[in-house]
Amino acid sequence: MTASEPWENEFKAYYVEHSRHWVRALKYFRSLIELRLSSEFEEVVEVVGRVKTVESCVEKIVRRRYLTGISPEEHLEQIYKRLTDFVGIRIVCFFEEDVAQVAAILRQEFYVIAETNKIEELEESEAMFGYRAHHLDLSLEQSKSDQPGFKLFGSISFEVQIRTIVQDAWTTLQNKLAYKKAITKMARRKLAALAAVFESIDHDFVELRDQISTDPLAPISTEHQSPPLQSDIGDESELYSRVLSVIAGPISPAMWQRLMLDLDHLYPEWSVRVILAAIEEQLVRISSYFEQNPNINLKPILKIRLLLYASNPVRFKPMVPISDRQVFDAWSAQERGVQDAKKKALRGQG
Structure with a gap:
């Protein structure tokens, strides 16, 4: 496909028209997630988000062949149906069991459109190592239509990726080195081997945490740590x-x-x-x-x-x-x- 094809020009016009609204939606969804996690779950490293760039959208549409076999008059409808991550949020946790707990909290707070547990998918295979994360496509629950943001953002879906610090580090490095690139078979084998090492590190940190928490020699503090203070x-x-x-x-x-x-x-x-x-x-x-x-x-x-x-x-x-x-x-x-x-x-x- 070329840049001059009608669907691409029309899609870019649609993107320009809606991108500011997606930025506002991102801030709203992120604040909802942070508020919910702050009251129920302390073990979150960070919650970050982004609005997908128009270039990334076009590249994904082409790479995944979203329009193959689709008549021209249905192109835009197909794009809007398939491209569910205009708004994306990433939640980084300390340990693997934290990922499941955060996913459970999000299921309670939002309507789940689709869910993919890439951690379980890999663990069910004896020979595969690679990208590990929990993905959810979400939207606001219809039952929460009384919320101030529902009228503005109730029709917008967004993707959440939940992963550990170690998984996030591997993904960042893998994307830097090989994502959307043609690399040799040997390089792919090396990436798979490194993925196995990172997976082992994730498990080792859990074991180390459990060992420290049950170590009778570990010092126990009974004092409350004072919080960082603001202005007054x-x-x-x-x-x-x-x-x-x-x-x-x-x-x-x-x-x-x-x-x-x-x-x-x-x-x-x-x-x-x-x-x-x-x-x-x-x-x-x-x-x-x-x-x-x-x-x-x-x-x-x-x-x-x-x-x-x-x-x-x-x-x-x-x-x-x-x-x-x-x-x-x-x-x-x-x-x-x-x-x-x-x-x-x-x-x-x-």
Whole structure:
């Protein structure tokens, strides 16, 4: 195919028209993922994203023969149907089991269009070594149409790649050396051998982590690590120490920093006095919620987010992932029903 073919010119015009919207969608999807992971999963190294360049789109269409056997009038429709990664996000984790946990969280948060576990595919083969990652094609759930971003981005699908640090390193090097290039058979054999080495390293790090965690000689720290602070050091330091005493559990520096960013965004005029008053007002209620729901996420960071949400559901709604919020809201409605029934019974007795 040449650059002058009608489908390519028409596609490039479509790309120019929509690319800015894809950039906004990327920021929105990435923020949703980071918010959800920050409340449920600490073991993420980074979440990065990109909008696919027009050149990469055209190259992929040609390389994968998306238009082979397709009539010209159906070219663009076929492209839009097959090219699902205009918006792409990569999540890098520490260990292989983290990849599966992150994938499970994303399944709960988004609608899954397609899923490919390239790690399992390779492990089912006795003789293959190569690219290892977990891919999901996602979109916003229809059930979340009340979210502010749904009207803007509900029709956009995006691809998420989840892999470990080691897998990411191998992929980066492999792409640099050989991706989309014609290389010799010997070079491919060498790449496969290196892939086997990287896979072994991934497994070795898991074994080393388990060994360190069970080593009786490993020092155990009982002190909470203080988080990195932003602008108002006094306020944040005081709030951090008071929050720890209230929730009786550690919060990692990264999660505390994310909480502060969310708080600054949703409530710019916040103060230690106001936030602590809100937390203390809802503490009994939230403690009761956790006691009555022992199987839910019990991480301290979710507890503090729920405390804020319970104090002002309108302002702090984005603080809590939608699935956790739905469970809490259902419990709250049930509790209100119980209290209303008790009040009605007391009035009847009077």
